[in-house]
Amino acid sequence: MSNQGFSWELFEQTPVVGIIRGLSLAQIRKILPLYQESGFFTVEITMNTEGAAELIATLRQEFPSLNIGAGTVCTLDDLQLALAAGAQFIVTPIIAEELFTPCKELNIPIFPGAFSPTEIYKAWQLGASAVKVFPSTALGVGYIKDVLAPLDQIKLLPTGGVTKENISEFLEVGALGVGMGGSLFKKDLLDDLEGLEEHFISIKKQLKRGLLVG
Template structure:
């Protein structure tokens, strides 16, 4: 990240903790769970050394969940995902979201976040889209969906676009997470592979913590 861009996001007005993110550069994506369940997940998530959670805006009660998490988990980075337009962005910002994630490139949303000094990870797929998102001021670019592209694509684009920080999302799992970091990603986004529905459905706290720790161990090597 160039110094000017980085200093913008390091403003005293930015509540995103880069230190916590650096400790565990994984964005956990939560979609479709109610506040009680999200808090249950967050307790184990934080206890296992994960600090960055994204609540998608197409989750029922997303803004209320974001506000509650920001209040109750001050050691965590709580953000909003699936932000597709300025209305979504404004609702997320007003709820207290500490970072923004989009599945697409929306210039107005990216520039609004940059102006508000809110870290933003916009979604992009092709090299042209990735470069465009970065040039608009993104803190890092979410490569989405990474399922079809894989690690080799990330390695290839890091050649000519080595200055761009990327965050592959979709297809990252316990089995391959280390390989993404080996080619120099800024972080990864993980949804169902990080939050298995069977463990959550059973409220299996021990199983969920074991799963989180296995991913942490694989990442840390």
């Protein structure tokens, strides 16, 4: 599949990477129209989801105006599968150095996972489009603020522990955006589409508040 480019304009409008893990195509087909209508544009399918490559390829065709990427990419095999399926961006939980060059050559954004300031700086030097600070659950907003004090040129994408209640705070302290999985695609709302849409809209409102202050 030809790889229409990742839209930074759409991502910056709503800087959330929605992380879909372990859902079926039928479930995703119900969720993504609501996601898009609520003003979200970027979603990753994790490569440890059953049939991930086929899901990515199908979603690229059915939702051409969304950024559809691959997450949990840890090896070159994962990367090749994801790119062949048409993934428009790559997310990793780790720094896998061999993934950077192919992504740079193809102009595919890569968001590698890092935790310590040393790892974050290394990922940025290797050519990260933004560094996924993972997991952010334990250290929270204060950690992002502290890291950005000396490393203010690095774009950070905290992931893990980001919720409706704290999303605006992450943006206010200078994060480029956030990654959200279970707190965005809440399991107890997957069969309540009206409730899920209300949930998306409420997160979008909090995010707007953070963007205005940040």
